[in-house]
Amino acid sequence: MSTTRTSPKALTSLDARVESATGWSIDALWETGVHAEEGLADVVAAHRALADAERGVTFYRTLLHRLSNGEFEVEDALFQRIDRTVAQLQDAAAQRDERAAELMCTLKPFEERNRPRLAPPGADLLQADYAALVAIAPGGAVLREHLLTHRMSVTTPSGNRVTWPAFQRLEAQGLVNRDITRPLHAGQPITLTDAGRACLTRTRQSPPAAQTAPTAAPVAAQTAQPRRR
Numbered sequence: 001m002s003t004t005r006t007s008p009k010a011l012t013s014l015d016a017r018v019e020s021a022t023g024w025s026i027d028a029l030w031e032t033g034v035h036a037e038e039g040l041a042d043v044v045a046a047h048r049a050l051a052d053a054e055r056g057v058t059f060y061r062t063l064l065h066r067l068s069n070g071e072f073e074v075e076d077a078l079f080q081r082i083d084r085t086v087a088q089l090q091d092a093a094a095q096r097d098e099r100a101a102e103l104m105c106t107l108k109p110f111e112e113r114n115r116p117r118l119a120p121p122g123a124d125l126l127q128a129d130y131a132a133l134v135a136i137a138p139g140g141a142v143l144r145e146h147l148l149t150h151r152m153s154v155t156t157p158s159g160n161r162v163t164w165p166a167f168q169r170l171e172a173q174g175l176v177n178r179d180i181t182r183p184l185h186a187g188q189p190i191t192l193t194d195a196g197r198a199c200l201t202r203t204r205q206s207p208p209a210a211q212t213a214p215t216a217a218p219v220a221a222q223t224a225q226p227r228r229r
Contacts, residue, residue: 012050013145013152013168013184014103018043020172021110039109046103053096060089061148089147093185101180111174129169132162133196136176140191143167145184154190175199 015026022029022043029044064085072078135141139157146153154162167190170176175196178188192200 012047012054012100012103014047014050014100014107016168017107017172018047018103021107039106042106043103043110046099046106050096050099050103053092053099056092057089057096058150060085060092061150064089064148086147090185093145093147094183097180097183104180126166126169128163129166132166133170133175133192133200135160135162136170136190137192137197137200140189142187143178143184143190144187147185152184170196 018029019025022040024040026047029040029047064082067078067082067085072081135156135158141154141156141162143152143154145151152164152167154164154167156162167176171178173195174193176190177193178190180188182188
């Protein structure tokens with residue numbers, strides 16, 4: 001009996017945004033989304049291309065780790081292989097960033113179409129995510145990916161750090177935007193979108209929590225004290 005095997009999918013930095021924009025899980029997109037709705041075929045193709053590029057980055061990152069973990073003798077030949085692998089890793093990362101930009105373009109029609117039906121951006125914002133939005137607001141932030149560890153970091157000019165999941169949620173809601181024309185390993189500038197600024201303004205203008213008016217108890221207590229004779 002023959003079975004159909006699908007290519008393994010690598011997690012990408014845009015998976016949450018893809019699922020939010022299309023309403024499909026990544027697994028469903030890869031399996032049936034290509035046939036379900038006009039335009040989804042482009043999303044699937046772009047996501048597959050990005051996943052392939054992510055695997056390329058992972059391959060060269062793993063190779064670089066192997067070259068530097070003590071398995072090989074330290075000599076000129078090793079230095080040459082390391083230099084060559086670093087260059088290949090940089091090229092793979094640049095290609096990955098290009099594929100990410102192409103995927104973002106295919107998502108725009110879905111995000112624009114779904115935006116009117118969604119609740120106002122930031123309406124159900126988590127407290128931690130709102131704090132991240134406030135941290136990004138003054139001077140923006142920068143998203144970087146470490147070439148060796150593949151970890152994402154978001155930092156502001158003042159040194160504050162925003163967690164990667166929080167940034168993904170803000171980006172999925174359209175509250176922040178990043179410059180995807182720049183490579184991740186060099187740093188992608190992050191700014192608030194109009195929706196993000198409106199979210200902050202709306203929150204600041206909301207009525208503050210009701211405060212209990214001071215009672216006259218302290219005064220009464222003072223008047224109830226016995227007079228000194």
